[in-house]
Amino acid sequence: MSQYIVSARKYRPDSFETLLGQDNIARTLSNSIKRGQLAHAYLFCGPRGVGKTTTARIFAKMINCAHPGPDMEPCGECESCVSFQEGRSYCIHELDAASNNGVDDIKALIEQVQVPPQVGKYSVYIIDEVHMLSQSAFNAFLKTLEEPPAHAIFVLATTEKHKILPTILSRCQTYDFNRIGIPDMVRNLRDIAAKEGITIDDESLHVIAQKADGAMRDALTIFDQTVAFCGTEIKYEDVVRNLNVLDYDYSFGMVENFLSGSYAAALSSFDEILSKGFNALHFVAALSSHLRDLVVARTAGLDSLLELPDSLKQRYREQAARCPLQFLYDALNVTTACEAGYKAAVNPRLHIEFALMKLSFLTGRTDVSTAPRPVAVPQAASAAAAVPAAPADKTAVAPKPAPAPAPEPAAAPAAAPAAAPARQRRAPKTGSALSMSAILQEKEEKPVEEAPAVVEAALPDDDAIRARWKDLLPKYESQPRLASALAKAELRMTEENGVKSVFFSVSNAAQKKWIEDKILRDMEAAFREILKCRKVNLHVDDIPEEEPGEKKPYMPEEKAKDLMDKHPEVRAFVADLGLDTK
Numbered sequence: 001m002s003q004y005i006v007s008a009r010k011y012r013p014d015s016f017e018t019l020l021g022q023d024n025i026a027r028t029l030s031n032s033i034k035r036g037q038l039a040h041a042y043l044f045c046g047p048r049g050v051g052k053t054t055t056a057r058i059f060a061k062m063i064n065c066a067h068p069g070p071d072m073e074p075c076g077e078c079e080s081c082v083s084f085q086e087g088r089s090y091c092i093h094e095l096d097a098a099s100n101n102g103v104d105d106i107k108a109l110i111e112q113v114q115v116p117p118q119v120g121k122y123s124v125y126i127i128d129e130v131h132m133l134s135q136s137a138f139n140a141f142l143k144t145l146e147e148p149p150a151h152a153i154f155v156l157a158t159t160e161k162h163k164i165l166p167t168i169l170s171r172c173q174t175y176d177f178n179r180i181g182i183p184d185m186v187r188n189l190r191d192i193a194a195k196e197g198i199t200i201d202d203e204s205l206h207v208i209a210q211k212a213d214g215a216m217r218d219a220l221t222i223f224d225q226t227v228a229f230c231g232t233e234i235k236y237e238d239v240v241r242n243l244n245v246l247d248y249d250y251s252f253g254m255v256e257n258f259l260s261g262s263y264a265a266a267l268s269s270f271d272e273i274l275s276k277g278f279n280a281l282h283f284v285a286a287l288s289s290h291l292r293d294l295v296v297a298r299t300a301g302l303d304s305l306l307e308l309p310d311s312l313k314q315r316y317r318e319q320a321a322r323c324p325l326q327f328l329y330d331a332l333n334v335t336t337a338c339e340a341g342y343k344a345a346v347n348p349r350l351h352i353e354f355a356l357m358k359l360s361f362l363t364g365r366t367d368v369s370t371a372p373r374p375v376a377v378p379q380a381a382s383a384a385a386a387v388p389a390a391p392a393d394k395t396a397v398a399p400k401p402a403p404a405p406a407p408e409p410a411a412a413p414a415a416a417p418a419a420a421p422a423r424q425r426r427a428p429k430t431g432s433a434l435s436m437s438a439i440l441q442e443k444e445e446k447p448v449e450e451a452p453a454v455v456e457a458a459l460p461d462d463d464a465i466r467a468r469w470k471d472l473l474p475k476y477e478s479q480p481r482l483a484s485a486l487a488k489a490e491l492r493m494t495e496e497n498g499v500k501s502v503f504f505s506v507s508n509a510a511q512k513k514w515i516e517d518k519i520l521r522d523m524e525a526a527f528r529e530i531l532k533c534r535k536v537n538l539h540v541d542d543i544p545e546e547e548p549g550e551k552k553p554y555m556p557e558e559k560a561k562d563l564m565d566k567h568p569e570v571r572a573f574v575a576d577l578g579l580d581t582k
Helices: 023-034 051-064 079-086 105-111 135-146 182-196 204-212 216-231 235-241 248-260 262-274 280-298 310-321 326-343 348-360 416-426 437-443 462-476 480-488 510-516 518-531 556-567 570-578
Strands: 041-045 091-096 122-130 152-158 171-174 493-496 499-504 536-542
Touching: 023 051, 023 135, 023 171, 041 051, 041 480, 051 091, 051 105, 051 122, 051 152, 091 105, 105 135, 152 171, 152 493, 171 310, 182 216, 204 235, 204 310, 216 235, 235 499, 248 262, 248 280, 248 310, 248 326, 248 348, 280 310, 280 326, 280 348, 310 348, 416 536, 437 518, 462 480, 462 518, 510 536, 518 536, 556 570
Parallel strands: 041 152, 041 171, 091 122, 122 152, 499 536
Antiparallel strands: 493 499
């Protein structure tokens, strides 16, 4: 039995052409080799599994090739290339800074740097996870990194660039590696599956790529795990079950329930999701992502934002065509608020179920057929006549007949039939539940009581308004500055079309703006209540603009200057004592 090699190692790129998703970095490094403009230190930073160490190895292989091709491709036949392929190259030295992060380790590396390469032109030192070096190790490495021997090139790799000292960053050419896009990952996985003789559909590849979160190494690891579970025939259902990923069908079905208003079906589907062991918060996040994809699919020109296989794109377009844009906006508002409040919820399941019910009510098409059936309503013993509600269907329980009413006095026989139902409606209800039709019938038949007429005083004159203005001050005793401003305010009244406008003055524009924004409407309502008249409006009077040259001093320095200008003896006194007025 041959030794098994995982896909992440077996299909590791060995040239810049096979490097995935980092075209700009590959082009820059290739051009620097062609032009002989090699730096002495490089810093490769980015997420895990995107090719930082692989790029460093390819770079080291290319600069040491004895017979490179026209585009600087390694020949694969010279001693440097052969030793690189066999893993015994003396020109490439790798150091794991996570386990060799002390000063002694860096000193040993500095001594090794002084030795020239035995094969090739350069000795390349790849230091992985360089952010794990200690502070003292960084300081010991500074001088060598700044002025290394001519044959030495350092390539530092890290996933946490922010932990690198600025003095290290300033000595390196920095290359930021991006996450690999889902289309690139799907294409690479499809090629590998074809080489391995594995049958897999695009939807399964998209699930694997999304699970990898932009890391090609993670995608290959998940691919190997899926092959071990499914064999050479991989189906979408097996991938979803093996990776414990929510199926797209759940999200499509949920939106269909929301559109039809069937909250009961939405709650049942959510219970099924929980019974399969899925995380409730992950379900809400997947629902938010689904709604976002519906918005993208519904909007023309945004197809590039939809990273899905063609079969799913068509399905998204079909469902998005049935979803009003306002519904999608409101639904996203509900799901994002549910995600934000999930951790603070006392009952997380109820928190999500309540959000699902709100989503079901957005279209106003609530499916009442799934609501509880109406039950009989016991009638009061004193009712003269009962009007039973019509049952929803044949399974509804018919109400029991009410007992015979007591005879009415002979003096008013005609009023008895009308009085009896009124007494029945006012009688207290007993029982476990009311039918929906009975509630609606009672609401329609209930007489509307007229509110007592409000007696409004006549429009007050100017003197009366000035006299009652002081009654407004006690309401704002808790705000001394406002109460003081109102007490000093000058009133000005105008009248038009039977409506009185009261203008009161304030000291400055900032105070006017605050009153108009925060409290003017409350003051107006309170003053109307005091006057017993609704035809009085309050306004803050305009602030008169200051004439040029008459600016009122405000700051202490301005007040001192104004005082000295008006009184020369004060200026002389300040000069004699050497006082500082600033």
